[in-house]
Amino acid sequence: MSSRQQVHPQKERVRIQVPATTANLGPGFDTLGMALELFNIVELQAMPSGVQIEVEGEGAASIPRSESNIVLRVIRKVWQKAGVTPAGLHLRLINHIPVARGLGSSAAALVGGAVAANEMYGNPLTDQEILEIVTEFEGHPDNVAPALFGGIVVSAMVHGEGNNEVISRKIPPPYGMRAVVAIPNFHLSTKQARSVLPTAVPYKDAVFNVSRISMLIMALVHNDWELLAKVMDDRLHQPYRQELIPGMQDVFASAQQAGAFAAVLSGAGPTLIAFARENTEDIAAAMQAAFGRHGVQCQTMDLKPCPVGAEPINPYQPI
Numbered sequence: 001m002s003s004r005q006q007v008h009p010q011k012e013r014v015r016i017q018v019p020a021t022t023a024n025l026g027p028g029f030d031t032l033g034m035a036l037e038l039f040n041i042v043e044l045q046a047m048p049s050g051v052q053i054e055v056e057g058e059g060a061a062s063i064p065r066s067e068s069n070i071v072l073r074v075i076r077k078v079w080q081k082a083g084v085t086p087a088g089l090h091l092r093l094i095n096h097i098p099v100a101r102g103l104g105s106s107a108a109a110l111v112g113g114a115v116a117a118n119e120m121y122g123n124p125l126t127d128q129e130i131l132e133i134v135t136e137f138e139g140h141p142d143n144v145a146p147a148l149f150g151g152i153v154v155s156a157m158v159h160g161e162g163n164n165e166v167i168s169r170k171i172p173p174p175y176g177m178r179a180v181v182a183i184p185n186f187h188l189s190t191k192q193a194r195s196v197l198p199t200a201v202p203y204k205d206a207v208f209n210v211s212r213i214s215m216l217i218m219a220l221v222h223n224d225w226e227l228l229a230k231v232m233d234d235r236l237h238q239p240y241r242q243e244l245i246p247g248m249q250d251v252f253a254s255a256q257q258a259g260a261f262a263a264v265l266s267g268a269g270p271t272l273i274a275f276a277r278e279n280t281e282d283i284a285a286a287m288q289a290a291f292g293r294h295g296v297q298c299q300t301m302d303l304k305p306c307p308v309g310a311e312p313i314n315p316y317q318p319i
């Protein structure tokens, strides 16, 4: 440890609530994401020595308690950049976001860890610096940006000379929007779901997506549900990933027949997400039945968009 590092944190214990996120929203591959009202909690406490990691809830059986844990790794990165570090730490992860299902569990872990590490020392890093650190870990900004800022966020990585800037702009979620998610009972890592993508796509498919993402942003900004229903479609990733998710097209069609405006792959999948203003129970039942016809068990949730991103909550309230 460098002698210049500040050992004593401003707060001995911090607790951060961080939302799940759905990335892509159809055509916005690696660009668009939305925060959802389903939360993980990251609690970080300074200790006189050592490292202890506790994991509860989703992923408790598989998430590492060692130096390879991504929350610990991002915490160390934030402290290194800020030139601070406590002597030891206790990390408690209370997870409600299913792991490797397309609901941004890795983004929530990274953002929760980074915001907790920063908060403990009185926020020496800016939100922009936090965004750039977590994007570097995640590889793309579409989940981490809404996990950090809430709402719907459009983001882009701009590669300049000697720097990689991440640009992000927030859009408030359309009034009354509900997101019905059907979460299959199998895992699909982002790595695996990216491995089936081609290295190049036909020119007409690229044009298809350019037009859809442009129109989708107009639809979201203007609360235009009819437009959203027409343009929430994709040719860059969904067609290649459908082989990994039995019944995907049938679930999309069933959700729309039950009243959803549109249904798409959530992030890298396997969760499928339908957007609606009403009939959410019917939509959830239709999606579950459609998955069932293809031999896939799933759980459904009716979620609201989350207008706020990662934020500190009372660390001394019992949970």
Ligand SMILES: Nc1ncnc2c1ncn2[C@@H]1O[C@H](COP(=O)(O)OP(=O)(O)OP(=O)(O)O)[C@@H](O)[C@H]1O
Pocket: 021, 023, 040, 059, 063, 064, 069, 070, 071, 093, 095, 098, 099, 100, 101, 102, 103, 104, 105, 106, 107, 109, 143, 188, 189, 190, 191, 266, 267, 268, 269
């Ligand atoms: N709370 C957590 N603490 C530590 N590591 C986690 C946590 N949640 C997820 N991870 C790590 O992230 C991996 C899952 O990330 P992955 O990108 O494959 O899926 P996802 O983030 O759930 O889905 P998507 O990116 O499509 O929304 C897990 O295997 C685990 O290594």
Ligand SMILES: N[C@@H](CCO)C(=O)O
Pocket: 023, 024, 029, 030, 031, 140, 142, 143, 190, 193, 194, 237, 267, 268
């Ligand atoms: N944009 C990413 C989201 C999952 O991390 C993908 O679809 O692979």
